[in-house]
Amino acid sequence: MRIKLPEGTLGIYVHVPYCIRKCKYCDFLSFEKAPDDAYFDELAEDIKATGNALGNENKYYVDTLFFGGGTPSLASAAQLGKVLDALRESFDVRSAETTIEVNPETVTAEKASELRALGFDRISMGVQSLDDKVLAAMGRVHSADKARQAYRILRGAGFKNINLDLIFGAPEQDPAVWQETLAEVLDMRPEHVSFYSLQLEEGTPLYKDYTAGKVDLPSWEENRRMYHHAADALKAAGYHHYEVSNAALPGFECRHNLKYWNMQPYLGFGTSAHSFINGCRGELPDLKKETVSELKGDFVFTKLRLIDGFDLSDYSGIFGADFLADFSALLPRLIEEGYLEPSGGRLRFTDKGLDSTNIVIQRLLEVLE
């Protein structure tokens, strides 16, 4: 079967697995300790080795860099600089959108100017809430005021592309509290807003407290009201709601994350970071060639998260197969049940479908099994 993946540009993700303190809901890979020089030395070596291994075969140029975590802003300028130098030496980096995730607690005027000097041009700050009770219930290390102050410092340092991460469906948060946070964030006018529903992950302190009856969470109906309120409020304020949980002022959609949702190639460096390139997926250097069925699953899993969905011809362009025929066992039912809607050669979630994205995607993936 013919497989043709998009090529030309490449995104690079760097994982920095250190945090000041573990949040109660977090199951990301991160450790409560100071960033270790040896980790960054190893990252730089891995980056150089991969760049050399790609050598003349490297037909990509890098147009996005994303430092995520953990809390990358905990790392020193020297640690981050070492990794950035290795990236710029080993890859063809051209006018790249260069993002770093920051925790408000780490932001000082000095830190902000260091990040600017290193070449970061996009900040993604984990604010989560502007209500101190909600922040404390989630075990966040910073206060609401600290987040407000950090935002002012970053703007003062000249950052013109800032994402604020928010969480709804959190403990101590009813729809009114969420609406207050959102209204204040909209007044702050960041270029980008991510709004995620709190996920109760097994094994986390929050999960244990919830199952022991010590913590209450908003109901499913309240959670959905919060989601749709955010989507509507962002749209009314001029933001483009382009992915299930992401909205941006026009032109500020996250180029790096769009690569994940558009099945474009990226490399990931650092503990547990994933890569996807030439139809192979996994952790460097051991990438595994995916089967056609796995690639079709990736397509559904990623592209359907875009609010505009996807053009059916994109599917046939990559796989030489007809999407409607491949999913004929289920698709008519999902459309009839009102979860998905075809329109102008595209397929996308309806408003009702946006409340059940994971279930719908899971049902589609089962067709491929």
Ligand code: SF4
């Ligand atoms: S700051 Fe982020 S990565 Fe670190 S513990 Fe909290 S949620 Fe997890």
